[in-house]
């Protein structure tokens with residue numbers, strides 16, 4: 863359960879604002895999508911700050927001891943690694959080349 867909390871909390875909410883901000887900027891430059899069409903991304907730039915805070919408070923009781931913290935961290939890192947793979951793949955499809963700094967930014971969940 864704590865792995866899932868890590869994946870759903872810190873890994874899903876915290877990174878979204880900066881990712882969606884850059885994604886929205888890129889989509890505006892590369893496409894003629896309207897602001898309405900981009901709302902799912904732009905709205906989450908601000909909403910996920912609140913979501914992240916809510917998730918942090920919800921997870922805290924499950925991460926009070928070292929084991930809980932390790933499990934939450936492991937879940938978060940696994941999810942972040944998967945997101946990195948997904949975004950790198952998206953970059954490659956859109957730009958036809960590997961994303962810059964690809965492997966340097968993928969963290970291992972190994973100790």
Ligand SMILES: [Fe+2]
Pocket residue numbers: 875906909910913
């Ligand atoms: Fe959210």
